[in-house]
Amino acid sequence: MLLLHLLQYFGIIYFNFNSKYQLSNLIRSNLILKDFQARAPESRCQLCAVNSICLPSGLSKDELCELENIMTTSKVVEKNTQLFNDGEKFHSLYIVHSGMFKNSSLDENGKERILRFSLPGEIMGLDGIHAESYQSTAIALTTSSYCKIPFNQLLDVSEDFPIIQRNLLKIMSKEIYSNKKTYIDLGSTAKLALFIFNISQRFKKRGYSEKEFYLPISQRDIANYLGMAEETLSRIFKKLQKLGAVNYKKHILTVVNQQQLKEIAQLSSPK
Amino acid sequence: MLLLHLLQYFGIIYFNFNSKYQLSNLIRSNLILKDFQARAPESRCQLCAVNSICLPSGLSKDELCELENIMTTSKVVEKNTQLFNDGEKFHSLYIVHSGMFKNSSLDENGKERILRFSLPGEIMGLDGIHAESYQSTAIALTTSSYCKIPFNQLLDVSEDFPIIQRNLLKIMSKEIYSNKKTYIDLGSTAKLALFIFNISQRFKKRGYSEKEFYLPISQRDIANYLGMAEETLSRIFKKLQKLGAVNYKKHILTVVNQQQLKEIAQLSSPK
DNA sequence: CGCGTGATTGATATATCTCAATAACGGTGG
DNA sequence: CCACCGTTATTGAGATATATCAATCACGCG
Numbered sequence: 001m002l003l004l005h006l007l008q009y010f011g012i013i014y015f016n017f018n019s020k021y022q023l024s025n026l027i028r029s030n031l032i033l034k035d036f037q038a039r040a041p042e043s044r045c046q047l048c049a050v051n052s053i054c055l056p057s058g059l060s061k062d063e064l065c066e067l068e069n070i071m072t073t074s075k076v077v078e079k080n081t082q083l084f085n086d087g088e089k090f091h092s093l094y095i096v097h098s099g100m101f102k103n104s105s106l107d108e109n110g111k112e113r114i115l116r117f118s119l120p121g122e123i124m125g126l127d128g129i130h131a132e133s134y135q136s137t138a139i140a141l142t143t144s145s146y147c148k149i150p151f152n153q154l155l156d157v158s159e160d161f162p163i164i165q166r167n168l169l170k171i172m173s174k175e176i177y178s179n180k181k182t183y184i185d186l187g188s189t190a191k192l193a194l195f196i197f198n199i200s201q202r203f204k205k206r207g208y209s210e211k212e213f214y215l216p217i218s219q220r221d222i223a224n225y226l227g228m229a230e231e232t233l234s235r236i237f238k239k240l241q242k243l244g245a246v247n248y249k250k251h252i253l254t255v256v257n258q259q260q261l262k263e264i265a266q267l268s269s270p271k
Numbered sequence: 272m273l274l275l276h277l278l279q280y281f282g283i284i285y286f287n288f289n290s291k292y293q294l295s296n297l298i299r300s301n302l303i304l305k306d307f308q309a310r311a312p313e314s315r316c317q318l319c320a321v322n323s324i325c326l327p328s329g330l331s332k333d334e335l336c337e338l339e340n341i342m343t344t345s346k347v348v349e350k351n352t353q354l355f356n357d358g359e360k361f362h363s364l365y366i367v368h369s370g371m372f373k374n375s376s377l378d379e380n381g382k383e384r385i386l387r388f389s390l391p392g393e394i395m396g397l398d399g400i401h402a403e404s405y406q407s408t409a410i411a412l413t414t415s416s417y418c419k420i421p422f423n424q425l426l427d428v429s430e431d432f433p434i435i436q437r438n439l440l441k442i443m444s445k446e447i448y449s450n451k452k453t454y455i456d457l458g459s460t461a462k463l464a465l466f467i468f469n470i471s472q473r474f475k476k477r478g479y480s481e482k483e484f485y486l487p488i489s490q491r492d493i494a495n496y497l498g499m500a501e502e503t504l505s506r507i508f509k510k511l512q513k514l515g516a517v518n519y520k521k522h523i524l525t526v527v528n529q530q531q532l533k534e535i536a537q538l539s540s541p542k
Numbered sequence: 543c544g545c546g547t548g549a550t551t552g553a554t555a556t557a558t559c560t561c562a563a564t565a566a567c568g569g570t571g572g
Numbered sequence: 573c574c575a576c577c578g579t580t581a582t583t584g585a586g587a588t589a590t591a592t593c594a595a596t597c598a599c600g601c602g
Contacts, residue, residue, distance in 0.1 A: 105451060108537045115451055127451070129444035135451060155437070162430055172443040173400035179450040180376065180386055180398065180406060184498035188558070219581065227455035229559055234582055250567085266379045459590070490549065500591050505550055521599085 044073045050121030050206050054095060055149075055167055063161045070153040073097070076145045079216075083124065083138040083146065090128035092150045096120045099144025100216050103136045114225040117141070117217060119202050126172055142216035183226055187267065191226045192236050194265035196246055200255055212254045240264070315344045321392030321477050325366060326420075326438055334432045341424040344368070347416045350487075354395065354409040354417065361399035363421045367391045370415025371487050374407045385496040388412070388488060390473050397443055413487035454497055458538065462497045463507050465536035467517060471526050483525045511535070 045056045045064055056064055074097050077083070083094050086105045101118040115136055118124050128134040129151065158164035181198065183191045204210035223233040240246050245261045247254040255261060316327045316335055327335055345368050348354070354365050357376045372389040386407055389395050399405040400422065429435035452469065454462045475481035494504040511517050516532045518525040526532060 113451075113453075113456070115453075126444055127448040130441040130448060131444075135448045155433070158436075159433055162426070165429075165436055166426070169439065169443070170401040172440070172447065173397055173402075175447050176443065176450075177398040177401060177406045179447075180384075182384075182386075182453070182455075182498075184453075184455055185384070185495075218579095224456075227453075230580090231560085231582080232558060235558095238582085489547095501548090502550080502592080503590060506590095509550085 044068055048097065050097075053205060054121040055123065055164070055171065057167060059161075059163060059167075063163065066157050066161065067149075067154075067164065070150060070157060072148040074145045074147060076143065077140050079140055079142050079144075081140045081144075083140075084128075084134045086134055086137045088134050090125065090132050090134050090151065092125065092148050093154065094124045094138060095147040095149070096122050096124065097145040097147050100141045101138050101144060101146075102141055102217070102221060103138050105136045112224060114221055117199075117225070120206050123171060126175060141221075188226075188228050188232050188236050189239065190265055190267045191228065192222075192233065193240065193245065193261050193267075195222065195226060196240075196253065196255065197258075197261050197265050199253075200258075210255065211258075212252065215248075215251050215253045217251075315339055319368070321368075324476060325392040326394065326435070326442065328438060330432075330434060330438075334434065337428050337432065338420075338425075338435065341421060341428060343419040345416045345418060347414065348411050350411055350413050350415075352411045352415075354411075355399075355405045357405055357408045359405045361396065361403050361405050361422065363396065363419050364425065365395045365409060366418040366420070367393050367395065368416040368418055371412045372409050372415060372417075373412055373488070373492060374409050376407045383495060385492055388470075388496070391477050394442060397446060412492075459497075459499050459503050459507050460510065461536050461538045462499065463493075463504065464511065464516065464532050464538075466493065466497060467511075467524065467526070468529075468532050468536050470524075471529075481526065482529075483523065486519075486522050486524045488522075 045051050045054070045068060046061075048054070051057065056067055059067065083101070096118045098120055101124060102114055103116045103118060103124060104112050104114045107113050118138070124138045124146075125134060127136060154164070154168075158168070181194070183194065186194065199215070200210045200213070203213050219233050219237070220230050223230045226233070237246075237248055240261075241248065243260065243264070245255075245257050245264060247256055316322050316325070316339055317332075319325065322328065327338055330338065354372070367389045369391055372395060373385055374387045374389060374395060375383050375385045378384050389409070395409045395417075396405060398407060425435070425439075429439065452465070454465065457465065470486070471481045471484070474484050490504050490508070491501050494501045497504070508517075508519055511532075512519065514531065514535070516526075516528050516535060518527055
């Protein structure tokens with residue numbers, strides 16, 4: 001706790017000490033040493049851990065400066081905070097800075113449908129551009145932080161700096177591509193194995209361990225996302241552990257045998 | 272047949288008379304009166320039936336002209352023609368002008384996975400932008416036609432005409448959004464009903480009948496796309512017909528009771 | 543007219559859902 | 573710090589939807 005006060009004092013990190021649970025939450029969400037709100041503006045993105053895969057990737061210092069001028073960087077929010085809501089007027093893109101968010105919407109029967117989990121460096125709200133209203137809801141799954149970019153200002157800036165437009169197109173293209181990896185014709189075992197494998201690779205890309213990480217998602221939400229019953233998910237988690245592929249305890253996921261996990265994920269359609 | 276020759280003579284349509292089956296193919300693919308290859312260049316997009324939902328939507332005459340300068344318009348291809356292949360170097364976007372294409376790729380086991388069916392006005396190849404290589408394969412399901420836009424030239428032109436960039440962003444946003452409508456937690460009956468309903472609405476948007484249309488997709492492909500066995504699909508088609516919701520014979524699909532179809536599509540998850 | 547592909551039908555196996563009950567956990571207040 | 577409560581996860585038994593295998597049928601096309 002003392003350490004945290006010191007870090008805050010020197011402007012390395014910033015948060016409110018209003019709960020005895022915040023420390024563990026911060027550690028879990030990998031916020032520590034990654035939140036530079038107190039730093040000088042011109043270096044915020046440059047110091048960010050995920051800048052290489054984020055919108056500012058490949059930008060010069062000048063371009064970065066223009067971009068940072070219009071954006072709000074690294075706002076910290078508690079678990080369950082909602083950034084935007086399905087149907088609300090679209091105005092800004094939100095980028096995950098740390099932690100994790102879930103994006104969902106309600107189906108015709110009012111049931112929640114989880115569309116994706118967003119990790120640091122990923123842009124949320126892209127689906128709202130065409131309709132000028134958000135098409136999904138973003139909710140923090142753990143203490144998290146985000147950056148916010150007003151979309152119209154982004155368009156203005158990008159007219160002067162085409163590379164920003166290009167990056168945006170690439171990011172959107174990647175998102176369209178990523179829907180390729182659909183879980184539709186996989187059996188439940190392959191679904192879960194693939195989900196874990198994909199998440200693991202995404203963590204790796206962000207500089208976290210691919211072997212062991214804190215997964216702030218409830219099993220209910222995983223089951224919802226993968227389109228299976230909660231009970232089935234529980235059983236299959238157990239199965240994967242028995243097989244020696246992964247370990248999962250109190251939201252700490254360990255990939256024990258990555259090769260095996262990959263093979264299970266590729267099991268052809270025994271639905 | 273005489274009528275066709277006359278139409279061609281007056282430059283309204285263009286095609287080769289090299290098969291006695293082409294006439295019916297043309298009618299099926301809605302090519303007639305929609306293929307303006309022989310017209311003056313400055314009017315091609317303006318005369319296109321789907322320009323309002325296509326990339327040129329909202330462009331002025333000047334902007335349209337710039338765009339048409341760099342694109343190849345309305346090339347006719349036979350059934351089974353491949354426009355681009357998964358893994359191939361990315362260079363151009365392809366827009367469906369008439370007919371239908373399927374976009375697919377192979378999974379780890381070499382099995383085909385159909386990702387989407389592309390209708391007139393829809394852009395193919397967007398998933399290739401980020402990797403600079405196509406991430407899927409495009410194959411004509413019937414006699415079809417397409418327009419082709421070299422991507423780098425499109426970027427150049429759009430630097431002068433921001434509205435083109437904006438349209439592109441909107442189109443990509445829409446595609447990201449459309450993945451919301453995932454089939455993952457639906458039962459087979461709801462899946463097929465939703466698929467038919469969606470296709471019907473897409474046809475409607477393009478000026479075709481929403482009640483009756485030619486569907487140039489094999490049941491195998493529909494089953495593949497929806498992630499179910501071919502046999503199941505056949506049975507469910509029969510079931511929907513028995514229920515009086517749709518009729519399907521020789522690739523002619525008739526929506527008999529749209530309200531009922533919609534209700535079946537919304538049946539909550541009895542997988 | 544016949545061939546090959548695509549579609550249908552039936553019988554059986556199996557994966558997954560559902561319902562119901564119990565267990566473990568995380569957060570709250572005393 | 574501990575006991576409590578609501579939420580989240582686990583386990584079991586039974587019901588059901590869908591896959592699979594195999595055979596037949598229909599159709600488009602030469």
